[in-house]
Amino acid sequence: MTHYYNVEAVRKLFPVVEKMTYLDSGFQTPMSTPVRRALEAFIQESYETAGPKSVWIDRMEETRAKIAALLNAAREEIAFTKNTSEAMNIAANALPLKAGDNVLMIHGDHPNNAYAFLNLKKKGVEVRFIPMTEIVNADSFRAQIDANTKAISMSYVAFHAGHRFDVESVGALCKEKNLYFVIDIMQAVGVVPIDAKKVGATFIGSGTHKGLLVPQGLGLLYWDHTRTELEPAYLAAISLENPPADFIARPDNMAPSFTAGRFELGNFNLPAIQGLSAALDLINEIGIxxxxxxxxxxxxxxxxxxxxxxxxxxxxxxxxxxxPHIYVAALPAEEWIDFFASKDVRVSPERDGVRISLGMFNTEADIDRFLLVVKERNASAGRTTTAA
Ligand SMILES: Cc1ncc(COP(=O)(O)O)c(C=O)c1O
Incomplete structure (x- = not known):
């Protein structure tokens, strides 16, 4: 196997691999030593010197710049959110959609993306689902576009069977038809390179507890900052271009920030952002x-x-x-998932089987272990095939 980087050294940063065969990064990644150290540093600083907060905010801005670089975006185009769902809801509610408009999505795509748009039913906005086929590209959507279609929202990578949809061609179609384009990159980020400009995204949303290696509760949003007509549905002082210096809110001068900060609300998940900074350093050191x-x-x-x-x-x-990193084997999950757990193999149950999802620390030995567990169980049960 080609040696792209020192996987054994990376493996040492993920101690969970000593306890189990971890093939579940599509669910959440185990914590790495650099992220743990960053979180511990935050706790220590908070405990001993209460930050100061300004230091954490400076580091947050550095992390924002690292996220921007990862997506080929400008720093001003990145907002921090709570998770993917929040990012998708911010996007759905910022688009200038009105009764009679429709948004195209892929049937069976992640519900945290779909519900953000289905909720617009209250405004009379319709979501039209196209079928999920093995290949989804511009042609899959083209015939569904009519005069009332205003946006397409889709995942880059499907969570339940590892499809990698052709977001570039869909982005080109959105440009041609003057549609907004929203992408959920939760299953792609940290493993699949993403260029926000090349795909022509209006908004991109993600959480950070998979390929970005930090625990749950932090997300990000990319906003194409030429789209100044897209305004936040919610507002806090931090969302404004000119928050009042005297901290007294007034109904004048409520213009949203010129940056993606317009979509941010209140204080931030500073410990997780500090963890994210360490995670991005690790990802950049290896190279996505x-x-x-x-x-x-x-x-x-x-x-x-x-x-x-x-x-x-x-x-x-x-x-x-x-x-590259998400595979589903057609082994009935209800028959297999506990068995894998009993063999210290961590995988996820999925719609049509068992999901094996990979991270930067996995090796051929992990794959071999998974296959051996399947082989031995089938042999002991006298099965020659488990294909669905
Ligand atoms: C494509 C996709 N979007 C979103 C999520 C999760 O949403 P959130 O970050 O809001 O928990 C997942 C998986 O957890 C996912 O696979």
Missing amino acids: EKIQAHCFDLGDGLIAGLDELGVKLVGPRDRAHRA
Whole structure:
């Protein structure tokens, strides 16, 4: 297998791998030593010197710049949120949609994206779902666009079978038809490179507890800052361009910030943001393309192993259409998930099987262990194939 980076050294930063075969980064990543240290540093500073907060805010701005670089965006285009759902809701409610308008989405895409838009039913906005096929690109949406279509919202990578949709062609279609384009990158970020400008996104939302390696409760939002007509549904002092210096709110001068700060509300999850900074340093040190290439290679090995065992892969096989790090084996989850747990193999149950999801620390040995557990159970049960 090609050696893109020192995986063994990275592995040492994720001590969970000593206790189990961790193949569940699509659910959440285990904590790494650099993130733990950053969180501990926050606790110590808070405990001993109460920050000061201005130091944490300065670090937050550095982290914002790192996120911007990751997405090929400007610092002013990045807001911190609580999670993906909040980012999607901010986006859905900022779009100037009115009764009779419609938004196109993919049927079966993540509900945290879908509900943000389905909730606009109250305003008379309709969500139209296109089918989820192995390939989703501009052609999948084109025929569904009519005069009332105003936006497309979709995931980059599907959580339940690892589809990697063609967001670039969909972005080009949105440009051609003058539609807003919203992307949920929760399952892609940290493993698949994303260029906000190249895909022509209006908004991009994500949480940070998967590929960005920090615990739950922090998210991010990219906003194309040329879209100044998009205003926040909620407002706090921090969302304003000129918050009152005397802290007395007045109904005048309520113009939203010129930056993505217009979508931010109140105080921030500063410890998690400090953790995110350390996580981004780790990702940048390795290089996201290398993480992607490593996961693709592991995935090739997994697919070949599943083929050998006669276990069907759910979702796309081809690198052009699959995510590097998310695979679903057609093993009935209710029969298998406890068994994997009993063998210290951590995977997730999914709609059509068992999801194996990879992170920067996984190795061929992890894949081999997964395949061996399947093989041994099938052999002891006298099964030759478990394909659905
Ligand atoms: C595509 C996608 N979007 C969103 C989420 C999660 O949403 P949130 O960050 O709001 O918890 C997940 C998984 O947890 C996901 O796979």
